Structures are given as structure tokens and as C-alpha cells.
Amino acid sequence: MEEKLKYERPVITKINAGMPDKFGMQAKMPVITEIDEIPVKKLIEQYGSPSFIISEKTIRKTFNEAKRAFTSRYPKVQFAWSYKTNYLNAICKIYHSEGSWAEVVSGFEYDKAVANGIPGNKIIFNGPDKSKEDLIKATENGSYIHIDHFDELYELLSVSEKLEKRPKVAIRVNMDTGVYPQWDRFGFNYENGEAWNALNRIMMSEKMDLVGLHTHIGTYMMTPAPYAVAASKLAELAVRIERKFNHKIKYIDMGGGFASKNTLKGAYLPGKDTCPTFDQYAEAISGALINSDLDPNEMPTLFLETGRALIDDAGYIIGSVLANKRLADGRRSMIIDTGVNILFTSFWYEHEIYPAKEAGSHSEDTTIYGPLCMNIDIIRSAVKFPLLQKGDNYVIKRVGAYNMTQWMQFITLRPKIVLIDTKGKTHIIRENETNESLTSHEKIPDYLK
Amino acid sequence: MKLKKNIAVSESGFLFDPNTGDSFSVNETGKKIIELLKEEKTDDEIIKWFAENYEIDKLTFENNFYDFAAVLQNYHLTE
DSSP: OOOOBOOOOOOEEEEOOSOOOTTOOOSSOOOOOEETTEEHHHHHHHHOSSEEEEEHHHHHHHHHHHHHHHHTTSSOEEEEEEGGGOOOHHHHHHHHHTTOEEEESSHHHHHHHHHTTOOGGGEEEOSSOOOHHHHHHHHHTTOEEEEOSHHHHHHHHHHHHHOSSOOEEEEEEEOOOSOSSOOOSSSEESTTSHHHHHHHHHHHHOSSEEEEEEEOOOSSBOOSHHHHHHHHHHHHHHHHHHHHHOOOOSEEEOOOOBOOSOOBTTOSSOHHHHOOOHHHHHHHHHHHHHTSSSOGGGOOEEEEOOOHHHHGGGEEEEEEEEEEEEOTTSOEEEEESOOTTTOGGGGTBOOOEEESSOOOSOEEEEEEEOSSSSTTOEEEEEEEEEOOOTTOEEEEEOOOSSHHHHOOOBSBOOOOEEEEOTTSOEEEEEOOOOHHHHHTTOOOOGGGO | OOBOTTOEEOTTSEEEETTTTEEEEEOHHHHHHHHHHHTTOOHHHHHHHHHHHBSSOHHHHHHHHHHHHHHHHHTTOBO
16 A cells, blocks of 8 residues: 655645844744653653653752852852742752752741751741741741741740740841832831841840841842842841841841743743843852952851742643634634643743644644633733644643642642653652542531532 | 635745735645645545545544635635
8 A cells, every 4th residue: 555645734824024023933843752851742641631740850950050150159058949939849859958948938838848857947937927836836946037027026026035945037128129110018128227127126125036137139030130239238237237236147048039931921032042040140149248348257158049940940731732723813723731720820921832743844823722711711822833733742841930839720620740850760749639639628518418 | 615716836835816915835735735726626525635645534634624724715815
């Protein structure tokens, strides 16, 4: 029998004359056929569609890039893994094994860090929501409590009167670093003197040990310069404390907020071209601290709580095309099995999505929808994408940060999360939800039974 | 489905509509469909021909073919 010709979906594309953009046209969309050398097709067969896949190799590589950038510029550096970015225990343990402490923002996260084997004196407790019980626990465990507001400061003062241990505290400072919007909802303001006021109250109370100063100037910061401003301001506060109280603080915590290579909606240039490198952030922060009036013989430790920039690249969603449709005006739309409920970050990123097998060189303007019966379920509103068939696989890149913590169960059940270890072996690190696991939290009143 | 009579398609897949001045590019399978339409083959004949000559089952091709036809219609290339 005569061999049949290789098939590709028929495509016709209108040629639009006019000014091409200055970057030229991408001739062909790349494909991602495997993740850490494991075929995507095999992963889907084994773990289902969709699935989250996390590369341990990428986590460790990225972490060590960041660590090298800072330790090569500053004498004492300590990373603390931002639990809220991704608090799957397996993921936290990878960061802890690299030497990261835990940075938590709730009692729930605090208990998770303790259960992950992190001693209390390696936990940084941030955030506006710390209950009285949380404060007692953190004090007794010797954790670093970063005070967010005066009500918390006074509660901690009241708590400390009844405890044998003295709380180890820092304050979170918000400030003008020249970026908009200025984050002023967390911590004490620098410019209006509130931060200085809080520091004075802590020092004069003599009931707490002021060990650090903390700031977190924003999120997805696309330029490193504001970090230099922030580091200078914290250094200035540290110098003032030393002058007035003859007290040296032990650390300056610059928080996180480093951008990842994802592209923000509305951005003209792709994130991978605009995202500052770890070296650029490190240069800004270290330079500002080293050039400050801090005693060069006893520089405070530099704490970093970056989350997104460390893990975004390590996460993927793999899944399948559910259907292709034509919209009323002839535009193409494609429905995939990943919705905004599990890809929360698609509300602010233009996530990169690729076919998982060769799909020909022709692309069409496509709207990519998720599977939810909800109008807001749009993964990409306009992207040049090759025509895949129902059942073909796709890969969405850079989904490691926030999706696995901010996701929600809605209409569909949440999928498995699979880790590929450094030797290429796969492990389920979170099982998919089932009807049983979900309804086990529900109760039906007797009269409705 | 009938293609407009004066639509021209080159060997490299460049398609020109003299009625509007619009030009298009088609891939290999798209070009083949255009050629068969120019030969005034019916939809059923085209679907049968593809299923016989390409690595594709009849139903999947039929689905793809009518999607392609909808785009041709959207670009006003059909009568």
C-alpha cells in the first residue's frame, strides 16, 4: 500500500502589509516536547491532564544563581523561603536543604514551617495577621517577629510581660523608593517618622530585643534602583539606633518582590527581555549597604525573602486541547483544560504557552480559553498559535509562583502536582482532588438528609 | 462550497484575491484544498481524497475542512 502523506491542519493567513514591529516576526512557534528530558506525553499519560510539573533541577539552579549573586557582593547573606509563594512541603524542603530559612505570614504557615523541621530561630514571621497565640508561640520558639503595626507592637508588649523569653523583633518599614504605587499598607512609614517612633518605643520598653529592620517595597519590581533607595533608608535607621541607644541591629531584611521572566499584561516587551538579573538586584542592595554609614567591621546580615523569582521558572502546567472553535467574527479560539482557577497568575501575566509536539509552521491569531463555563476564563486573549487538534498537548511555562497556593477549587477538581527530581525521577507531591476529598469537609443538616 | 473564480494561488502557497487586493498565505494542505476547489470538486470528494491520501481519519479531516471553509468564507474568498 502506498505510504500516506504527512498531515497538517489546513491554514490560511491573511498577509497584512504595513510596518512590521522592530523585533520582526517569529517564523515558527517553538515546541516543548519534554520537561527535564521526560516526554510531556508520557507525563500526561502517567499523571493526567492537566498536571503541574515542577523541576527540582531548575529550583536548585535558580537558587544558586541568586545566592552567588548576593554572596559574591555582600559578606553575610541569608535567604528565607517565602512560604506563600509555594508552600508545598516538598518544595519548602528543597529550599531548606539549600540553607533557606522559612518566611511565613500566618499561623498556618508558621506551623507548616515547624512541621517541616525548621527550628523556631530560623523562622521569620511577617504579615499583619498574627494572633496573640501566634505571638506567644513565636516568642517562645525564638522566631523573628516582624511587627507590622502599633496594635501588634502593643499586643506583643503585653504578651512579653507574661513570658520568660524576650521577643526577638524587627519592624517592617514602608517608604518612598521612587516607584508607583508606593506600598504603605504594611509596616511603619519611614518618611513621616512613624518607623522611628516605633523603634523608639521598642527600645524604650526594654521588653523586646530589636534584632532587625525589614522592608518589602513592592512586587514584580522591574528595576533594581528602588532597592538601593530602600537599603540606604534602612541602613540610616540602623545607624540612628546605634547612635541613640548604642544598640546594633543584627540584620537588614530586604524582603522580596524581584520580578520573574513572565510578561505582565500590557507590557510592550516580553518579560524575559526586561526582567533584571539577580546580579543587578544584588548590586543595587549590596552597593547601598556597603556605601552606607554602617560599621564595616560589623555589617548586619542581609536577609532576602524573594519567592517568585526563585520558583516561577521551575513550574509548568501540561494539559490537553479540549476543542477549537470559531468566534462570530471568524477568529479562532481554542479551549484547553487549564482554567484561571488553577492558573491564577493568568489574570496578570501573558503566560507563554507552547504545543507539546511539532504543529507546523503556520499560526493563527487565537484566543485561548480555559474549560470553565465562565466568561472570565481566558488564558490568553490574543496569541499567534498553531492549529492543534482536540486531544493534542500543550505546555504553559513559568507557573511555579503563587498558582499552587492561590489556586481554587471551582467547577473542576484541582490536579496532581508532580516533582521531577535532579535524577529525572518523578514524584507526586500533591494528589489530585477527588469528589470524596472535597466533600469530606461538607456537612448536611439532618433535616436535609 | 465554491471558490471565487479569479482567486490565484502560487506554488509556494501565496494566494491573491484581485477583487479586494488582499493576499494570503496557505500551508501545503490548505493549498491542496484550494486547488481541489478550483477543480470544482465537491466537499465530499475533497474529504474522501484527503482521507485516502493523508495520514488523517475522515471525521477529523471533515472537522478541520469545515473550519478551514469557515475561514475562507470569513475572508470573502467563497461565492
